[in-house]
Amino acid sequence: MPALVEEGRAKVNLTLRVVGRRVDGYHDLESVVAFADCADRLTLEPGSTLSLELAGPLAADCGETSDNLVIKAARLLGERVADLKVGHFTLEKVLPVAAGIGGGSADAAAALRLLARLNELAIDDVRIREVALQAGADVPVCLGSRACDMTGVGETLLPLSLPKLPCVLVNPRVPVATKDVFNALGLRHGELLIGATDVLMQTPSWPEAGCAINEWIDALAGGTNDLEGPAARVEPVIRDVLAALGAAAGVRLVRMSGSGATCFAIFEKDADARAAGEKLRADHPTWWVHAGSLS
Structure with missing residues (x-):
């Protein structure tokens, strides 16, 4: 059987609201999630043994293959599916x-x-749905890799009709541990970040299919990322990235994604995004920069 190939597209949290921390320690979130046109590439060559090989420019940053989520997800699925066919994965x-x-x-x-x-x-x-959620809170939304309003701990997904948004993604090449950011947020078990009767507890409404980019940008601008402040305290370079993106010509919205340190800027025009990406690469050659689109 020939090798099979899939892409793992970058996930971007356009908004991220922390509702509170549950008594079991997990955090309830509400987040508008989109996907970028940059991706890892995963190949599977069918075989009798499960294995993983790392390749590509950032392979050295991945750590031990035995700890990789590719292997974890495959093993979890093998516990649920009798005689699961596996093989050799190559992750670029x-x-x-x-x-x-x-x-x-x-x-x-x-x-x-x-x-x-x-x-x-x-x-x-x-x-597969059970394994996705057990493997990690972001795996369910990445399974479909389409724009969603994600709530709970990542298990509830409401599809959104998001237009293509010109964007630039920037990561300063400094890893940030999610647990450190949530520790900096400092919520106790069972503590709500917003009032239980607050209107924001309800899922917000977002523009409908066919709405213009401007309407989406205006709607997203009313949101926030509640982890941005805590993440910047953990890794102050995030403030430098946000400032650099905010200074770009034609920029409409700048925010951090997830728990950082990647930040994004949204533009109305593709040309403005491309120009901003080129300038950021020239001004900050050690940063990871991608200019493209979100959808």
């Missing part, structure tokens, strides 16, 4: 790790899609 890593853009989660989701194809499983098979 181009997305920065511990960066707030779900690189590892996108890779795990790509692995589940590949295994579903190899084993003729429906992608909405309950066992």
